[in-house]
Amino acid sequence: MPILSVQELQTRYTDNGPDILKGITFEVEKDDFFAIIGPSGAGKSTLIRCINRLVEPTSGTIIFIEREITKLSKSQLRRARRDIGMIFQEFNLINRMGVMDNVLSGRLGYTGNLRTLFRSFRRSDIDQALFLLEKVELSDHVHKRVDELSGGQRQRVGIARALMQNPKMLLLDEPTSALDPKISRDIMRLVKNMAEEFGVPCLCNIHDVALATEFCNKIIGLKEGVTMFSGPTEQLDRNKLNAIYAMEEL
Amino acid sequence: MELHHQIQQQAEQVIFLRKRRKIILGSGTLIFLLISAWCINATVIQDTDWQRMGSFADMLRSIGRYIGIDFSLFSQLLEPALETLLIAFLGTSIGVLFCLPVIWFGARNITPVGNASYLVARLMMTISRSVHEIVWALFFVAVVGLGAMGGIFAVAFRSVGFIAKMSAEAIENIDSRPVEAIQATGAGTFQVLRFAILPQVLPQIISVIMFEWEINIRRSAVLGLVGAGGLGLVFFRQMNTFNYHGVTSVIIMILGIILLGEMASHAIRRRLL
Numbered sequence: 001m002p003i004l005s006v007q008e009l010q011t012r013y014t015d016n017g018p019d020i021l022k023g024i025t026f027e028v029e030k031d032d033f034f035a036i037i038g039p040s041g042a043g044k045s046t047l048i049r050c051i052n053r054l055v056e057p058t059s060g061t062i063i064f065i066e067r068e069i070t071k072l073s074k075s076q077l078r079r080a081r082r083d084i085g086m087i088f089q090e091f092n093l094i095n096r097m098g099v100m101d102n103v104l105s106g107r108l109g110y111t112g113n114l115r116t117l118f119r120s121f122r123r124s125d126i127d128q129a130l131f132l133l134e135k136v137e138l139s140d141h142v143h144k145r146v147d148e149l150s151g152g153q154r155q156r157v158g159i160a161r162a163l164m165q166n167p168k169m170l171l172l173d174e175p176t177s178a179l180d181p182k183i184s185r186d187i188m189r190l191v192k193n194m195a196e197e198f199g200v201p202c203l204c205n206i207h208d209v210a211l212a213t214e215f216c217n218k219i220i221g222l223k224e225g226v227t228m229f230s231g232p233t234e235q236l237d238r239n240k241l242n243a244i245y246a247m248e249e250l
Numbered sequence: 251m252e253l254h255h256q257i258q259q260q261a262e263q264v265i266f267l268r269k270r271r272k273i274i275l276g277s278g279t280l281i282f283l284l285i286s287a288w289c290i291n292a293t294v295i296q297d298t299d300w301q302r303m304g305s306f307a308d309m310l311r312s313i314g315r316y317i318g319i320d321f322s323l324f325s326q327l328l329e330p331a332l333e334t335l336l337i338a339f340l341g342t343s344i345g346v347l348f349c350l351p352v353i354w355f356g357a358r359n360i361t362p363v364g365n366a367s368y369l370v371a372r373l374m375m376t377i378s379r380s381v382h383e384i385v386w387a388l389f390f391v392a393v394v395g396l397g398a399m400g401g402i403f404a405v406a407f408r409s410v411g412f413i414a415k416m417s418a419e420a421i422e423n424i425d426s427r428p429v430e431a432i433q434a435t436g437a438g439t440f441q442v443l444r445f446a447i448l449p450q451v452l453p454q455i456i457s458v459i460m461f462e463w464e465i466n467i468r469r470s471a472v473l474g475l476v477g478a479g480g481l482g483l484v485f486f487r488q489m490n491t492f493n494y495h496g497v498t499s500v501i502i503m504i505l506g507i508i509l510l511g512e513m514a515s516h517a518i519r520r521r522l523l
Contacts (some may be wrong), residue, residue: 052434082436094433097451105445109436116441158431165435 002027002097003169003201004051009060011046013039021048022225028169028218032201033192034218035233037209039245042222046204048173051203052084053077065168082109085162085200087191089174091154092162093146099138102146103129103155106164124166134161152183156190163194170195172204176211184208188215209241319502320488320495325405327503334480335507337398337470341405342463345413348406352414357421370489371414379411383469388479401478405466412465417457420451453522460522464508464515471504481507 009024019044028034036044047057047145050061053069067080085106095101107125107244108116115121121129133139136156143147147158155175163169175191176184192215195202208213212219213233221229221236221244228244303309355361356371386404388482394400432446474482479502488496 054430054434078436078438080436083435086431086434090427092426092427094364094432094446094449096447096452101445106434106435108432108441109443113438113439113440116437116444135270137506142348161431161435170423 002029003032004028004203005061005063006051007061007063008089009047009050009062010058011043011050011055012058013055019058020225021050021057024220024222024225024227026220026227027228028201028203030199031196031199032150032203032218033195033216034201034203035212035219036203036205036222036242037207037212037219038222038228040207041224043225044207044222045173047222048203048205049169052081075076078109082165084171085165085167086171087155087158087167087173087175089160089177091148091151091158091178092146093157094153096145098143098145099133099141099149099157100126100129102145103133103160106161109165110210123163129160129164132163135163135194136160144246151179151186155179155187157189159187159194163198163200168197169198170200170204171201172202173207174205174207176206184211185214257280273276280461299323315494318495318498320493320499323484323485323488323493323496323499324503326479327500330479330481331507333398334470334474334482334504335467335480335511337401337405337478338463338466341402341470342409342459344402344406345462346459347411348410349414349417352410353417353421356414356418359424359426360447365502375415375418376412377408377409377411381408383408383473384476387473387476396477396479398432398479401470401473401480403512404473404478405470408521409462409466413455413462415465417451418483420454420458421447424450443516457522460515460519464511467508467511470491471508482523495504 005027007025009021010019010046011021012019024043024047026034028234038044046055051059051064051069053072058216060070064080065083067076069077071081072223090183094105097105101119104119104125105122107128108120108178111121111125130139130142133142136159138156138160141153146154149157155178158175170191173189174185178233179187191202191204194200204212206216213236217233217234219229219230219236222238223244223246228242252368263302272360303522352371352374354371356375358368361368361371383404386407387400388402390400390407394403428450429442432442436444472482472485474484475486476482477483481500485497485500485504488494488500507512
């Protein structure tokens with residue numbers, strides 16, 4: 001039984017607009033590190049945002065642990081989102097808040113409005129946040145504001161925030177695009193280690209094919225919203241890459 | 251030959267356009283002068299009590315009456331001055347409370363029921379700002395009677411427009427990426443407001459509130475003219491008793507507290523932004 005099963009997913013942003021995704025199908029298993037590759041404009045970001053409905057799909061099904069995501073009501077969707085951690089290209093942290101509050105915000109789905117108002121998180125949440133900050137090697141930065149941190153450190157905060165949800169799956173939207181090559185590799189390794197340690201499958205947008213083949217066991221290649229390749233990393237060869245990135249080769 | 255002809259045609263067009271511009275400019279100036287003349291006739295020439303103004307020397311004498319300070323009055327001014335500051339403080343605070351729903355409804359990206367709530371909020375902002383504080387005060391003095399309370403409500407209602415408009419615009423201009431991230435954790439609408447939106451706009455909103463408070467000191471200083479407490483009331487009394495030096499004292503006092511408020515607001519806002 002796959003954790004996530006996406007069938008014939010289609011999306012367009014406006015009623016008469018072009019289809020951004022033209023029927024995408026794939027499955028993510030329990031121990032997958034699943035990469036979505038493709039040139040910019042291929043629909044990678046849209047695809048990953050459809051999974052937790054930050055973007056509403058037009059048709060198709062998304063089944064996440066026996067829940068049909070596309071049919072959930074607002075409150076059901078919020079409950080489903082608690083189980084899906086997300087890590088972003090630009091980190092998407094709250095800059096005027098501290099490292100702790102940013103990590104703790106991963107627990108908002110489990111926190112009442114009154115506690116949210118006064119930012120008074122449970123003791124167990126604070127303990128878990130400190131534990132995760134230790135895991136991502138930010139123990140020395142607990143009391144800082146996130147705008148004092150470097151790019152790599154900010155992304156570690158983002159990773160800790162996502163893990164704070166005790167997610168059953170992680171979505172990663174170009175987690176390394178804003179980082180230099182060395183830090184990118186460090187971040188990918190950290191995510192992979194964390195995912196293995198906590199037993200969380202990952203679905204990761206990434207335009208850097210080298211990183212994708214190094215860290216991911218399965219790959220789906222998109223071009224203009226169409227699947228050009230889907231399968232284990234070993235099967236991705238030069239010809240298939242050319243098909244995905246045809247426009248860029250010319 | 252062909253080219254020559256074309257240039258001729260273009261030249262005529264250019265001359266026509268320049269002539270037209272001159273005619274528009276000329277008639278515009280003429281209309282402006284006519285309206286001015288009409289205004290001067292209606293408001294200055296016919297509406298001024300020339301008899302009472304007297305000669306130029308009389309006018310100077312009228313101004314002269316205000317030169318001089320009634321020092322004995324200052325001890326009696328401290329309480330109304332404090333009252334003026336308190337009217338401004340309470341009025342601004344209550345105004346901020348009134349603002350909260352207006353901001354929520356009036357920021358396009360968070361307004362709860364789309365266009366309807368947005369328009370209601372915008373309408374309230376416009377009403378608040380287009381009614382003058384003196385008019386608000388007259389209204390509330392009629393409702394709650396003479397005294398500071400009317401002034402407080404006048405200031406509060408007059409403040410909603412500006413604070414809400416600036417705050418709603420700040421919310422419309424936020425970075426939407428943290429919003430997306432907080433939504434992705436499974437947070438509800440209120441939690442998104444509290445964690446992703448409020449931290450981004452709070453310094454701006456506090457700055458706007460401080461600025462409005464500073465303006466409200468000015469406003470509450472004159473509200474006494476219509477019986478809504480504070481320094482204005484003393485000002486009115488001095489005028490009525492022809493104590494012109496006392497009027498000057500009150501004006502100095504008003505200037506003093508306005509400067510005080512301005513310095514305080516400036517210092518706080520500089521630390522915020």
